[in-house]
Every structure is written in structure tokens, then in C-alpha cells.
Amino acid sequence: MTTRTLPQDPYIEAIGDALTAAGLEPTDHSWTDDGETRGTYCYLNAVITLDPSGTLASDDEDAIDGAAWPHGLLLLWEWHTGVEADQGEPERGSFWQFAELKADGSNEYPSSLPVEGYASPAAVVEAARKVISREIGAGHFFNGGVPSWDGGTIGETWERHAELDAACEAWGNDEASE
Template identity: 35%
Template structure:
């Protein structure tokens, strides 16, 4: 086979693999880009920005895989393990050796071939996509109903909650602000008032606490003693907070007339081992709180407030003469 015949054959293989024009494929082959052997495709890695560890992995015919994390900025044994892991959890493996050294460029390509694990990854993605569609919420805000239920349980435990919000950043989080009654709990601020206490949930580190400093920043979060578990029932979290603040445990803790579904998984992991994508069991357990009475009550209060605000702000019609 002549060199030109070999190039044309490889160009047609690249054309089929990536769905591009023949001449574009031929130009890329002649430019020395990675060539897709039988059963392989050329995957492209693109860094989010010059300082980021997050990359976009694109595999032709399979769509982009977002939020891929590579810890290393240079090639070497560690970067190769990082890349192999990232490909493996998505059902791919590198089909040729990686560069031995040098910095990772902003964009680079790697020939890859599919593995059986890819179908399992797709099934998990489809399951979470269906769950989000049914819930009317996405990955970044599906934790808010759970936070509302926990904040309400803490208030029923006799602990004053002054604020609550759900953060859609990475990792997702819930922050509940408490105002302790005594400086003995955590010291005083500049006005001699008890310092505020943050109760923090993240899908990476679960339940933590952090005292606010007088300058408005907070101390480094630490795990809540008597750790209640990543998706503990709201009353169990409230009990752990009450124990931490040395409140009277004999005070009965009222529980609403609500039970999660049978497939609720209080000890579910947010991500399966070494995988970057949400675990359907964890997301399904968060979605269970969309029917929780405390969340429904909060939603109703928001709607009434919005309607009242709209009436107040509406222009008044002039009266009849």
C-alpha cells in the first residue's frame, strides 16, 4: 500500500468516526493528528480556562462530557493515571500511549476505544435526567427542599434559625444560620451578642458547623459531632445540632406527618466511587423532599408574598369623577 493510499484509507476512517468532510479528515491526517484505528474514535479534551483543572471531554457521536477534572497540569505518570480514570468512568480507554512529558496544552486529542462500562454510565445519566425532568429541578437546586425541611426541624427543636439558603455552586450546599441564646455557646461578636452558628451541608462533606467571626467571616467548617449521615432525616440532623449546643434532649422533637418513599437512601453517596456524576439513588432521595410539608409550606408562603407584593406594586386606577 502506498503512502497516499494509506492516508486516504485513514482519512475515510476519520471521516466516518467524526462525521467530518473527507478533505478536512485528509488535512488532519497529513498534519499529523492522532489517527483513529479500527474501533476507535478521537476524543478531544479542552480546558475550561488557563488556570482551571476542569476540562470538556468530547467524543464524536457521544456528545460532550462536562466537568471532567484532571488534577495535573503536566504529562507524566500521575497525569496518565488521572486521564485513564476520567476516561474509564465514562466507558472509554486510551487506544495509544500518551505523551511522556511537557505541559498539558489547552486542547489535546487522544484516540479512545469504548469499554463495557460506557453503557452503565449512560444508564445512570438517563436515570438522573428523567428524575430531574419529573422533579422540575436540576442538579444545582434539587437540594433546596431538603434544606428547608432541616431548617424547620431545627426551629422545632427550639433553636432560632435566622437564615437559610441553598447554594448552587460546586459542591452544592445548604447553609442554615442559627443565633444561639448565650455567648457561652460560641463566644461574642463585637457588639457583645452571641456569635452566629452556621450549619452546613455539602454533597461532598455532608453535615458540618462553623462559628462566625466578629469580622463577618466564618471559621473553617468542621464535621458536626454525632455525624447524622449525608441524607439523615431532618429531625435527626436537628437532634445532632441540639446535642452539639448542649440543649435539653428531653424536649420532645415534633415530627411532621411525612415519611420518605421506600427507596429513600439516607446513607447514599453523592457519587459512586471514583465517579464524577451524580448517583441516581442520592438524587432520588433529595427529590423526595419536594413533597415534605415544610417545603410545601415555604412555597405557599412565597407565593402569598409574591401575590401581595404584586398587588402593592400594581398601579392604582384613577377613581371616577
């Protein structure tokens, strides 16, 4: 996690605690941040790295044969200001994605995780388990990262979603005023 406090920190911490309680402890390669692209498009994000196979390998030579997730799984959360939505960037608000890590540290094209943008920790755990078991398959770049899943949205929103949304909105408004 970052050393400065960001609006999403308590939420991502709650997600991490739920994953840990479910036996899916995030690795040390998990963090929250704020960022920008092209100097104008600001957003909040979080990356949670999981090692569901217990076989995290730094490269293909170290990978254990047959490991389902030899390099790990990323759970990605983002909140966007919507500033450049008219240019193909995401609309204002939050969403979850997942991606499989590759040996070189890059990842497959992220796919939508079928949960609410402010999903409850239990919903993220359930969705992560379905990704790990391959019930939810990765989407393809050419179909917009839509996962192979027809089970609808998983779970409920976080009980503190209004507080989180207000904090993200305040951050977005502050960014827009600078």
C-alpha cells in the same frame, strides 16, 4: 433560600422546619446554592445560620458578655460530584459540617457533624443541640476538622433520602455533561 429550585431545597426546608419546631429557628442568613471552584469542581450546598444564644451580635463590641454563641452557629450541607477527588477534594456524595461564626462574619474551620449525609431532620436537630451544648466540640484544622465526639453517628437517614440522592446525582450528571 435561592429563587431557583435546586435538588436540595425540599430537604433543607424540612431541616429548617424541624429546627424551628425545636425552638432553633434559622436566621434570615440561611440559603441554598450550587457552586464551583477552579471552574470545574461543581457542588450543591446549603448554609443554615442559627442564633442559639438569642444574642446575635454584629461585632465583638455588641456581643453580650458570657453568651455561648455571640455571633451564631452555621450548619453546612454539601453534595459533591467527586470530579476532583483524586486532587484532595471530597468524594462524590453529601456530608454535614458545623462552624462557629466570628465577629467579622467569617467562621471557624468547619468540623464534621456526626450525622449521615442525608440525615433525618430529627438527627440534625439532635446533633445541633449537642453542638450548642458543647457535647460535640469543634475539630481542629490540623486533624481534618474531626469533632471531639465519640458517640458515633447520630440518628437515621431522611425517609426521602433515595429521592434526594437521585436528584443530586441527576444534577451532577447534568453538570458533568456541560
